[in-house]
Amino acid sequence: MRAADPAGIGRALAERKRREVIRGDGRLFIVAADHPARGAVAVGADPTAMADRYELLERMALAVSRPGVDGVLGTPDIIDDLAALGLLDDKIVVGSMNRGGLRGASFEMDDRYTAYDVEAMVRQGIDFAKTLIRVDLNDAGTAATLEATARAVNAAAAAGLPIMLEPFMSNRVDGRVVNDLSADAVILSTAIASGLGNSSAYTWMKLPVVPEMERVMAATTMPTLLLGGDNGGDPDETFASWAEALALPGVRGLTVGRTLLYPHDGDVAAAVDTAARLVHTDL
Template sequence: MSLSIPDLVSVRARHPEAVAEAAARRARRPLLGASGRLMIVAADHPARGALGVGDRALAMADRADLLERLCVALARPGVDGVLATADILEDLLLLGALENKVVMGSMNRGGLAGAVFELDDRFTGHRAQDLARLRFDAAKTLTRIDYDDPGSLTTLESTARAIDDCAAHGLPIFVEPFISTRVDGRVRNDLSAEAVTRSIAIAAGLGGTSAYTWLKLPVTENPDDMGEVLETSTLPAVLLGGEIGDDQEGAYERWRKALRLPTVLGMVVGRSLLYPAEGSVETAVDTAVGLL
């Protein structure tokens, strides 16, 4: 990193306009490069209070360490960009780490991990107008649907309006849908083929246009089901990483199979690359890039 943490703090305190200036001069690139594939590193977990990685409850709480890991990942060949909230993206802007990268802003972070209101996932992050003003390249929304929770209707409506707003600014929006439920008070996402199929059908129909909508999808419990599941929509899709535990190789194999499907154009992966169970960030990122 070219700036130290004290330097970042000083710039933020004395020259807050530096963020807008860095955004205005940032070199941009198309969403899809020559390969037609996307590899995005995700780091929007902290803003939802999800700081844990494996058995380390506060692994992502060290901002200097997280920024260093992100800068290492972004510098690797084949990494196209990053997904994060405003605070992290603006740190990376000031560090000069976002040149010629796809910059994706996270829109709804109100559903704090473990909270009684976790499924009331309000849009507390980037708005479409913020992303357009900063010349960022795409948006992302988490859309969890619990058939037993009336608040899911609000999430669906808010997501639809976010899709409309992004389309009005010509911004691609990556919608991450799940059918969710509470088990012993904790939110669980259903990764069965039927549930993922249903979530795709619901998400693809949100908003007044789907022209700028992408889907960000999990691999189903049985990876062999993914081909049939993805027949539900013609929208372009990327795979999400999520927690993969100690079975890194098993996760790579699941991703490898799904990446062969025609609507899957890339991956958005976070903790499993930034905090790999084994090896370095460089090795984990290079292995994931190799799957593409």
């Protein structure tokens, strides 16, 4: 299609059946696959798990076919592939915006907006925007990311487009960027992200599940989706922690990628179904 009829991708996006972002029980379950565009193709101990695009698309296709999956999160290449395959009908499409902070790069904290912008998302019928905000108080590149994110929040609010912010307090350990997953750090990152832009009306949070999650959720009045992170831990413990956090006020659902797309036992459908039942308890 890209070679012979590139306009077909735009038509597929324009003609897909759209849905309201919030409906039914008001909760959302989004499957994410925006990691490769930032140079992050590892899952657990496998450094190239997400490198095979055909396998990734096969796993995404299986995931979105399962009951209770409300939508997908991806960069334009992923979303275009899924649209061309006709897999986005009645799904929320979340566009990932800043992928310039490449994993392992000296400029990783200067996380530039190299994927979607708000104008393109509105034009293409994308339903939701997503940004990553890693704050390293020792790296000046953070300032540019914060400024760019504030502009993205402004543009999204002006367009009436919901935008989820994924904030972390981060630092370099042996040259590698590591996110601080203590409750105090997540609370601080949430406070910083919450104030970005000239309106918070359309702002959501995308937060990790950490110890003392009650304190974290007390730090924001914004609707929040929980992220899954890598799949290095015990699956049963991970699902249990999600279930506990999903019961907290303000939590609206899950946005999870690698943990469900590349589960330890390889059973994508079972992993997705388990998560879907945690979000939508009537399934």
